[in-house]
Amino acid sequence: xxxxxxxxxxxxxxxxxxxxxxxxxxxxxxxxxxxxxxxxxxxxxxxxxxxxxxxxxxxxxxxxxxxxxxxxxxxxxxxxxxxxxxxxxxxxxxxxxxxxxxxxxxxxxxxxxxxxxxxxxxxxxxxxxxxxxxxxxxxxxxxxxxxxxxxxxxxxxxxxxxxxxxxxxxxxxxxxxxxxxxxxxxxxxxxxxxxxxxxxxxxxxxxxxxxxxxxxxxxxxxxxxxxxxxxxxxxxxxxxxxxxxxxxxxxxxxxxxxxxxxxxxxxxxxxxxxxxxxxxxxxxxxxxxxxxxxxxxxxxxxxxxxxxxxxxxxxxxxxxxxx
Ligand code: MG
Numbered sequence: 001x002x003x004x005x006x007x008x009x010x011x012x013x014x015x016x017x018x019x020x021x022x023x024x025x026x027x028x029x030x031x032x033x034x035x036x037x038x039x040x041x042x043x044x045x046x047x048x049x050x051x052x053x054x055x056x057x058x059x060x061x062x063x064x065x066x067x068x069x070x071x072x073x074x075x076x077x078x079x080x081x082x083x084x085x086x087x088x089x090x091x092x093x094x095x096x097x098x099x100x101x102x103x104x105x106x107x108x109x110x111x112x113x114x115x116x117x118x119x120x121x122x123x124x125x126x127x128x129x130x131x132x133x134x135x136x137x138x139x140x141x142x143x144x145x146x147x148x149x150x151x152x153x154x155x156x157x158x159x160x161x162x163x164x165x166x167x168x169x170x171x172x173x174x175x176x177x178x179x180x181x182x183x184x185x186x187x188x189x190x191x192x193x194x195x196x197x198x199x200x201x202x203x204x205x206x207x208x209x210x211x212x213x214x215x216x217x218x219x220x221x222x223x224x225x226x227x228x229x230x231x232x233x234x235x236x237x238x239x240x241x242x243x244x245x246x247x248x249x250x251x252x253x254x255x256x257x258x259x260x261x262x263x264x265x266x267x268x269x270x271x272x273x274x275x276x277x278x279x280x281x282x283x284x285x286x287x288x289x290x291x292x293x294x295x296x297x298x299x300x301x302x303x304x305x306x307x308x309x310x311x312x313x314x315x316x317x318x319x320x321x322x323x
Contacts, residue, residue, distance in 0.1 A: 004176045005199040005246045008045065008140060009269055009290050016291035017300045017311040018142050019046040020274050021062065025112055025295035028100045029070070030060040031121045035129055038297060044312040045140040047181075047273075047293050050126055050165055052156045057091040058126035058164045061099070062146065064154035069108040072098040076119065087156055094123045112295070126165060130172035138314070140177045141169075142201065142271075142293070145191075147184040149222040162190040169198070181249055183216045185225040192244060201247035201271065202240040206231045206254045237263035237270075247271055249293075252280060257287035264288070278303055285309070 008016050022034025023041075030048055038046045049062040066083030073079060074096045086094065101117030102109040109115075126143070133139045145161050148154045155161060169175050180191050181201035188200045207215035216223035217231050229239055237259065240248045248263050252272035263270045271291035272284055281303040284292055294300045297311075304311055 005179065005269065007138075007177075008179070008247075008271075010288065011313070013308070014310050014313055014315075015285055015289070015304055016045055016271075017043055017297050017304070018271065018291055018293040019043050019297045020293045020295045021048060022046055023295065023297055025114055025276065026298075027116055028102070028118060028121055030062060030124070031099060031118075032124050032128060032132065033100075033118055033121060035124075035132060039133070039136065039139070041298060041301070042312065042315055043297055044138050045142055045291070047142040047144060048126075048129065049144045049146050050161070051086045051146050052161055052164045053086060053091040053094055054088055055090045056160075056164050058161075058168060059086065059091065059094060060124045060126060060129060061086060061094075064146065064148065064151075066097060069103045069106045070099055070101070072101075072119070074098075078103050085154060087154070091125065097123065099123055125168070127168040127171065130168045130174055134172045134174065138177075138312070140179065141174060142179045142181060144203070145180060145182045145184070145187045147182060147187045149184045149186060149216075158184065158187040158190040159194075161187060162194050166195055166198075169195075179247055181247070183214075184223055185227070185243070188243070188245070189225055196244075199246040200244075201249045202236075202243065202245050203249045203273070204231075204236050204254065205251040234259065234262040237266055237268055240268055241266040249273060252284055252292075255287070255289070260288045275300070282307075 019038035021029035023037050027034035027037050048060045050058050053059050065085050068079040068082050071079045100119045100121030169178055175198050179199045179201045181203050183203045204217050205215040207218040237248050247269045249271045252275045260270050269290040272289050273293040275292050275294050276296050281300055292300055301311055
């Protein structure tokens with residue numbers, strides 16, 4: 001067990017809030033502007049997505065291809081279709097794209113109507129983010145490694161992604177306040193081998209019938225590194241514990257109070273993704289989760305403050321940053 005991860009465990013008056021992709025509801029996802037905002041409103045953790053460039057730089061972006069709905073070219077024109085694979089572009093080449101907003105009129109834009117577009121933002125490297133948070137001794141990175149077990153050539157291999165991610169974490173001395181997570185549990189095995197001191201978080205999403213798309217828990221799933229796993233009877237937290245993980249990170253709609261209790265009995269932390277609506281924040285607090293990943297961290301702070309709770313141990317009691 002990685003000792004420092006206990007700093008993220010829920011206490012009587014603290015439930016941790018992780019800004020999802022920085023703070024996607026407010027600023028462009030996976031950008032330095034969003035990360036700085038998360039720091040400014042007093043969070044102690046953010047979630048970001050990591051892929052690797054052709055020249056081995058860990059970069060912060062979600063989709064394996066440059067996604068047309070959030071990407072403009074160097075002239076400022078929206079991509080007409082999804083662009084190249086991130087893995088096929090150099091870091092320098094990636095810097096010629098603008099990821100400072102969402103294509104107006106797209107379905108994605110309708111999901112985040114409050115997001116402030118800021119043209120000119122670039123895809124950051126993980127090292128850029130490490131440089132930002134290294135001076136903040138209580139701040140945590142929750143790094144999601146994007147690897148697609150069902151489409152393994154879309155990214156570098158789990159071992160390569162692990163090595164490229166570890167390089168800046170080691171350079172900036174952040175291994176002890178990083179949680180690495182993935183839906184592709186092959187990545188977590190690679191991390192366990194290469195850096196057992198880095199806390200690991202096992203992402204799950206249960207397929208309920210045909211929905212939701214993106215599930216990794218279903219019969220014969222390629223995402224589970226060869227494990228045969230059904231969600232019944234507490235099998236998910238048990239599997240995380242058996243694999244030596246520290247955190248179970250289920251989709252919030254999948255998880256019950258019984259699941260959280262089971263995970264806690266196994267010594268795990270439970271963080272849930274991605275919670276954005278007020279009633280859902282309340283339910284997650286009620287069932288006892290340790291951390292909430294959200295696109296709207298101020299909304300989460302307001303819910304917590306309304307219940308006499310805080311989002312970090314040294315936060316003023318209770319106070320909500322203006323937005
Ligand atoms: Mg993510």
